[in-house]
Amino acid sequence: MKRLLAALAALLLAPACLAIGPYVEGEPLPAGELPALMGRLEQRLRDDGFTVVGRHLPPGLPKHGSLVVTDPALTQAARRAGGSAILAAPIRIGVRSDGSVSYTNPGYWGRAYLRGGFDAAEPALQAVRARLAHALGERGAFGGDVPEAELSAYRYMIGMERIDSPxxxxxxxxxxxxxxxxxxxxLAQGLGGTSxxxxxxxxxxxxxxxGVAMNDPDSGEGWWAGRxxxxxxxxxxxxxYIVDGKVYALYGRYRIALSWPALGMGQFMRIVRAPDLIHATLGRLAGAGTR
Structure with missing residues (x-):
């Protein structure tokens, strides 16, 4: 009887403990030059109704690139939720010269950025996920497991920033x-080595x-993401991102941790300077110093 009760309790509690990963692995392409691989993926994404808004080749990461797309369902969800929910509007697709393909999981990032607006947007996000799977393939989520219920108020550890941090x-x-x-x-001036x-x-x-490319070899994404x-x-x-008349950028202890949730503290200590360096760079774009 005790075992039966324990099993029932586990079943009842399971939905509250569901975890989700930040990325989805797509079907690989034959290895090749990044621009050609990106072109193939762009066409597939357009064929499935996505709007391609950017292509990124991070300096210092010569075998890696990303595409950025959006969709009316994503922009509508961001419009309805308002504020930092605008961060849910882009979908990023990772591409490597060995043919590996990955993309941001709409359910993960939607929960983190839409927060209270997620439930209303969930059917649309599920449809977006299905179309991404059709265009790019779907081999499963990776990058770490965060409980779904924690994403709307995510922080890596006590004392670090959440999505609503000033x-x-x-x-x-x-x-x-x-x-x-x-x-x-x-950005047009390339202030701080950006584009x-x-x-x-x-x-x-x-x-x-x-989206901002941070191109400085000593402080940009090639340094910290490479590590x-x-x-x-x-x-x-x-x-x-901009909301009304205010300019924001997610502080690195939130944004990087949300993007690499499985990393240990020792690994994060390898880039301990990155959050302040990123904040200073993006602060210059906003016409301000660091806070």
């Missing part, structure tokens, strides 16, 4: 247009997310 704010402006114009102008990868702008909602695992190339590029 530390993410970089600068404030009188209007959305001024904020967006400042970031665009600074733009993509942008998704919802002007009527005063929301925008812009902790470039196989997670679908984590790149990093992004800056």
């Amino acid at each position: 530390r993410h704010e970089l600068n404030g402006f009188a209007s959305f247009d001024e904020a967006l114009g400042t970031v665009r102008a600074n 733009a990868v993509y942008e998704i702008v919802l002007p009527e909602a005063k929301l925008a997310v812009i 902790i695992g470039p196989d997670h190339v679908a984590a790149l590029p990093y992004e800056i």
